[in-house]
Amino acid sequence: MSAPTRSTVLRDAIGLGLAVGLYGAAFGAAADAAGLDLWQAMTMSALMFTGASQFALVGVLGAGGGALAAVGSALLLGTRNTVYGVRLVPLLQPRGALRRLGTAHWVIDETTALSIAAPDGRLARLAFVAGGASIFLMWNVTTVIGALGAAALTGPALAALDAVVPAAFLALLWPRLRKGFPESRVQLRVAIGGAVIALALTPFVPAGVQVIAAVAAVALAGRPRPTEAAA
Amino acid sequence: MSGTALWAAVLAGSIGCYVLKLAGLSVPASWVEQPWVARIVDFVPAALLAALVAVQAFTSGQDLVVDGRLAGLAVAALALALRAPFIVVLVLAGAAGALVHVVTG
Numbered sequence: 001m002s003a004p005t006r007s008t009v010l011r012d013a014i015g016l017g018l019a020v021g022l023y024g025a026a027f028g029a030a031a032d033a034a035g036l037d038l039w040q041a042m043t044m045s046a047l048m049f050t051g052a053s054q055f056a057l058v059g060v061l062g063a064g065g066g067a068l069a070a071v072g073s074a075l076l077l078g079t080r081n082t083v084y085g086v087r088l089v090p091l092l093q094p095r096g097a098l099r100r101l102g103t104a105h106w107v108i109d110e111t112t113a114l115s116i117a118a119p120d121g122r123l124a125r126l127a128f129v130a131g132g133a134s135i136f137l138m139w140n141v142t143t144v145i146g147a148l149g150a151a152a153l154t155g156p157a158l159a160a161l162d163a164v165v166p167a168a169f170l171a172l173l174w175p176r177l178r179k180g181f182p183e184s185r186v187q188l189r190v191a192i193g194g195a196v197i198a199l200a201l202t203p204f205v206p207a208g209v210q211v212i213a214a215v216a217a218v219a220l221a222g223r224p225r226p227t228e229a230a231a
Numbered sequence: 232m233s234g235t236a237l238w239a240a241v242l243a244g245s246i247g248c249y250v251l252k253l254a255g256l257s258v259p260a261s262w263v264e265q266p267w268v269a270r271i272v273d274f275v276p277a278a279l280l281a282a283l284v285a286v287q288a289f290t291s292g293q294d295l296v297v298d299g300r301l302a303g304l305a306v307a308a309l310a311l312a313l314r315a316p317f318i319v320v321l322v323l324a325g326a327a328g329a330l331v332h333v334v335t336g
Contacts, residue, residue, distance in 0.1 A: 043241055043242070047249065048249070053248050059283045061237070063287065064292055070240050077279055078247065078248040080272050083272050086255045086264065104252040104256050107252040157329065160328050163304070164303070166303065166307075167303055167304060169280055171311060174311045176276065176277050177277075182273075198282035214278050215278050217278040218278050
């Protein structure tokens, strides 16, 4: 109820939104490098609005992959937003079809983390809306900047962009491997497995298919832990 | 790939990802909260993102290659381990890639 709590939630949400929104510039640049035009990059940031899936789609296209493999890897990465939605329903209680349709668009890693961290339902809704709005705004603006900036690059600057794209994927992966992330050692094992599968298949399958096939590395995670089942 | 095919991929991917988000707010929680489903969803990002790191850094078409991107990736990993902000990680990776390009001509 107190003002400080409300303003703390707002400050955290907007701060995170502005910081995360910067990733949009890397996405815009990656989209340009993959051969998408400005409108296609903007459409993705406005409509898809889920970073890892966006990066995956342009990443597969950039590697010479087909549309099916590109869309498939985006959808596979999008499944975690389904799980987030399930966790958010009791917190946000989106009533009515319109509100549910609107809420769904902003269900992503960051808005979920902000909402779950809020002390009650009212502040969870505030965190969701403030975080979602600031990320959405920044993400779309920086996508345009990144796409236009990358389109202007030549020579060594293009080589720089080539090196930035894998680094951006590594930066998306990194938090899952850090100590403190649930089962970070198992995450690392799955990640190494995914990379090995992808590289081993690259000479033999059409581009992009090796990325989808890497999902098989999830088997390295083993069975669900009993504690997880109880939680 | 033609502009039409690119647009098809952009729109199909965007609509599909939105439907996945909406499904979470719409289906009974028990459908999604199966231990096996949760297990798979928890680990899919690690497998796919690592595969994308590998493909983006070490392949060109169907060939495995090592070039300036490896230097960029190594610098990025170091910067991430030192908890550098995202933008710093990317700038350093880009600088390393460009440097290798210039040096190796």
